[in-house]
């Protein structure tokens with residue numbers, strides 16, 4: 179583990195995981211993921227969340243090294259999802275004097291996962307704005323329900339002005355990997371938290387009232403500088419506003435002809451001056467990245483082969499993901515293909531019409547098996563309308 183410095187009194191005790199095949203059993207993580215946990219060493223000692231059971235031993239060794247023989251007084255449980263709370267039972271048993279800090283929902287849910295002895299006697303139940311003093315350090319708690327579980331809360335350490343942000347500001351990628359923050363943080367955000375923009379907005383409003391000098395999330399790097407940049411992105415994302423001008427062409431093609439047309443359309447858009455065009459093959463490219471791109475840019479073109487009178491399944495899957503994550507406020511256009519009765523555009527429209535604040539842009543490009551000159555003409559017209 180790279181030496182991760184927080185402050186003199188606050189130590190990083192988390193662990194990287196580079197062997198996990200899929201995060202939450204669905205997201206590829208080419209650069210792994212970090213499970214973050216922290217310990218605050220003051221007159222009282224507080225452990226800020228535990229980690230996934232895949233790395234319990236490493237995490238306990240990190241904790242014991244930092245404790246250097248001291249005991250744990252408090253275990254703060256900001257989120258009960260197993261990648262953060264799975265080692266709670268072990269920690270609670272190892273330090274039987276330690277009190278658990280959570281909110282009413284936390285303590286309702288804990289028995290579903292664990293059987294901790296004397297839980298009622300060991301529970302410190304906090305509400306919005308409550309504080310717990312550790313000596314020089316004071317933790318203040320703010321509820322963040324449905325960011326992205328109901329019991330989630332964040333903690334603000336008042337003396338060093340640090341926000342322990344739970345899964346907020348989280349990112350895929352192990353901590354010893356140098357990579358752009360926004361790309362993997364955006365993929366994490368939209369796929370995991372995306373549905374709860376309103377709740378993230380509520381949390382950002384609370385955060386705006388605090389002087390935050392550092393953000394310590396439960397995944398990804400500790401954010402120490404330029405915090406306005408990260409908070410600004412979270413504000414844009416949670417309002418469902420496009421972050422950049424650009425056109426995503428997402429295609430679902432069985433034999434390749436719809437894919438060929440999608441790529442031709444990208445060339446036409448670029449020739450007409452489109453600032454950014456992204457083409458994604460929904461059969462083969464990472465679905466989570468396709469979702470991320472759809473949210474990142476302001477325009478989406480859906481190109482799909484007709485399949486048994488409906489949609490080729492990866493397009494149906496993509497639209498299901500977008501709907502589940504509250505996709506809205508974008509321009510959308512359609513391309514369809516079929517050999518005898520193309521109905522993909524009608525079927526895509528029926529789903530998309532239920533999205534909030536979308537503008538459907540005509541004309542629909544209808545291809546019969548292979549792209550013809552007349553299809554290219556329609557694409558030219560659609561490109562002009564999208565770029566107008």
Ligand SMILES: Cc1cc2nc3c(=O)[nH]c(=O)nc-3n(C[C@H](O)[C@H](O)[C@H](O)COP(=O)(O)O)c2cc1C
Pocket residue numbers: 430431432433434435436437483484485486487488515516517518519520521546547548
């Ligand atoms: C299992 C299957 C079901 C299909 N169902 C339809 C259909 O209902 N209507 C239609 O017009 N074409 C249908 N097609 C034909 C394709 O949509 C058509 O050949 C299209 O050109 C394929 O585009 P692609 O080359 O991008 O895969 C079907 C093809 C397959 C393999």
